[in-house]
Amino acid sequence: MVDGLGVLPEVQINSIGYGVGSKDFEIPNVLRTVIGTVDAKKIDILKVLETNIDDMSPEYYQYIFDELFKNGALDVYLTPIIMKKQRPANKLSVICTEEKSEILRKIIFKETSTFGIREYTVNRYPLQRDFKTVDTDIGRIRVKVGYMDGELIKSHPESDDVKAIAEKTGLSIQSVLKVLHDYGY
Structure with missing residues (x-):
């Protein structure tokens, strides 16, 4: 009858039902059922x-x-x-x-x-995520990008790639990040 039991997540509620049991307990013998749809992409x-x-x-x-x-x-x-x-x-x-x-x-x-x-x-509540590889003058850097409602709202370089390029080129990590920033990330 149910897919899960626990804290009610953010849902589009379709209907709510209430029931009262006939047996007497020290606490009220009532039941509330919520039928709804969870947007799997958002939660x-x-x-x-x-x-x-x-x-x-x-x-x-x-x-x-x-x-x-x-x-x-x-x-x-x-x-x-x-x-x-x-x-x-x-x-x-x-x-x-x-x-x-x-x-x-x-x-x-x-x-x-x-x-x-x-x-x-x-x-x-995760952002829609994707990974891009940015080809820069100093090497390739993978970047994690986050979208909300289809709009790019943040990006973050893969730290292992930044570190590897810094070691390979002798540049500081901050210099590598500046190059990446100049490429729009």
């Missing part, structure tokens, strides 16, 4: 896995990050926090698809000192 429904860690050596995070990315994490990051008893700690956050959340939870439990993980659903 990604993702999961965020989070845990606070205050008792693990930071030298192991690189390995944990590698394992999480290798197994489908879209992004992994640490946020410095202060926990109870004013203990410095890190909040480990992992962004992933629903399909990857179970395997990534297992990796977090197996590879960190945590005893619990929070999980919640988030909506991501």
Whole structure:
């Protein structure tokens, strides 16, 4: 009957239905159903896995990050926090698809000192993205471009390409970026 259950994403609502059950509970026995259409081009429904860690050596995070990315994490990051008893700690956050959340939870439990993980659903609104290769006087640079409603609104050079050209030519990274800017990116 349903494709999913969770936080209502941005949808074009077609209809809303309400129902009341006949059994008495301590809380109201009601149901609301929303039927709508999600514009798949505008929204990604993702999961965020989070845990606070205050008792693990930071030298192991690189390995944990590698394992999480290798197994489908879209992004992994640490946020410095202060926990109870004013203990410095890190909040480990992992962004992933629903399909990857179970395997990534297992990796977090197996590879960190945590005893619990929070999980919640988030909506991501990505720009329409594309990659272009710009042929400049100093070499080829790949550029990620972002469009909104068909209009180019931002671009960002591939950092590995910028670094490689800087090393090859002896130019500074800022000089390479200026050349790219002169080409309209």
